[in-house]
Amino acid sequence: MESPAVEVVDLVKRYGPTTAVAGLSFSAARGAVTALLGPNGAGKTSTVETCEGFRRADSGRVRVLGLDPVADAAALKPRVGVMPQSGGVPTGARAGEWLRLVAAFHARPVPPDLLLERLGLVSAAATPFRRLSGGQQQRLSLAAAVVGRPELVFLDEPTAGLDPQARRATWDLIAELRRSGVGVVLTTHHMDEAEHLADHVVIIDHGRVVAQGGVAELTDSRQELVFTWAGPLDTAALAAALPPGASVERRGEGAAAEYAVAGESPAGVGPEVVAAVSTWCAANGVLPEGLRVRRRGLEDVFLELTGRDLRD
Numbered sequence: 001m002e003s004p005a006v007e008v009v010d011l012v013k014r015y016g017p018t019t020a021v022a023g024l025s026f027s028a029a030r031g032a033v034t035a036l037l038g039p040n041g042a043g044k045t046s047t048v049e050t051c052e053g054f055r056r057a058d059s060g061r062v063r064v065l066g067l068d069p070v071a072d073a074a075a076l077k078p079r080v081g082v083m084p085q086s087g088g089v090p091t092g093a094r095a096g097e098w099l100r101l102v103a104a105f106h107a108r109p110v111p112p113d114l115l116l117e118r119l120g121l122v123s124a125a126a127t128p129f130r131r132l133s134g135g136q137q138q139r140l141s142l143a144a145a146v147v148g149r150p151e152l153v154f155l156d157e158p159t160a161g162l163d164p165q166a167r168r169a170t171w172d173l174i175a176e177l178r179r180s181g182v183g184v185v186l187t188t189h190h191m192d193e194a195e196h197l198a199d200h201v202v203i204i205d206h207g208r209v210v211a212q213g214g215v216a217e218l219t220d221s222r223q224e225l226v227f228t229w230a231g232p233l234d235t236a237a238l239a240a241a242l243p244p245g246a247s248v249e250r251r252g253e254g255a256a257a258e259y260a261v262a263g264e265s266p267a268g269v270g271p272e273v274v275a276a277v278s279t280w281c282a283a284n285g286v287l288p289e290g291l292r293v294r295r296r297g298l299e300d301v302f303l304e305l306t307g308r309d310l311r312d
């Protein structure tokens with residue numbers, strides 16, 4: 001059987017006393033988009049850089065297209081595209097010249113001008129890397145990762161700091177790579193990015209995988225009823241008015257307070273819960289704004305698994 005695009009088993013990566021990756025395992029299929037999703041400092045970059053052969057694992061096994069990323073680096077180079085978080089382009093290099101140079105190392109490159117156009121970089125082609133805006137630097141780095149028509153690309157936070165247009169152009173390009181059979185492994189802490197692009201999501205926290213699966217698999221198990229209300233609301237009294245087993249949670253404070261009602265069964269809320277909430281609100285002078293039943297999104301699952309505390 002053909003090996004997966006990426007296979008990581010029990011990876012450990014330490015920096016002095018810091019254990020950045022603490023026994024992490026996942027695999028990424030060929031021709032699919034795999035998102036490594038995690039809060040700051042979760043170990044995503046360390047994991048990806050180990051797969052790229054830039055860092056050595058302290059222990060564990062990493063295979064990329066069936067090969068060892070350090071020992072087989074030369075064989076992997078023409079087959080794997082890399083977009084590092086730092087850009088990876090010499091600061092004095094002009095955008096267009098750099099892309100043409102990278103293209104020249106490959107047998108069948110995508111025409112560089114086409115990529116410059118696709119990524120909105122035509123007007124910046126003669127500009128040195130250090131003078132490009134942050135978003136232009138990101139896009140050039142993405143272009144350099146894909147210009148060689150790789151079988152697999154690693155994209156470390158490909159849309160960090162991009163404006164909505166550039167973000168959308170990047171998403172479109174990633175979707176197109178996937179359609180043409182390229183495997184993509186990307187890191188992100190944007191749920192919507194993972195939700196929009198990924199076939200497989202690997203949620204990482206504290207250097208370990210805390211959950212993984214398709215977006216639907218991770219999210220569609222439960223529904224909840226949500227509404228907002230800026231005034232005071234006695235959650236215990238509301239909970240007491242609900243069918244047995246249903247519960248209420250307040251998320252946020254003041255004008256931003258959102259109330260989430262979980263149903264009595266694992267399947268989520270039924271019509272009787274909606275009726276009970278509406279009746280209680282009417283009796284207590286509460287206008288439940290934006291009242292709706294929704295599936296729990298990836299963000300809800302993510303926060304539940306990784307907590308709500310801010311990370312450094």
Ligand SMILES: Nc1ncnc2c1ncn2[C@@H]1O[C@H](COP(=O)(O)OP(=O)(O)OP(=O)(O)O)[C@@H](O)[C@H]1O
Pocket residue numbers: 015018019020021038039040041042043044045046047189
């Ligand atoms: N070269 C290094 N030397 C020392 N510590 C490091 C080094 N690189 C990363 N770390 C630490 O390892 C941990 C994991 O970092 P890593 O960059 O892999 O996480 P991340 O999930 O990519 O985070 P972010 O989203 O913030 O980039 C963090 O605590 C970080 O401070």
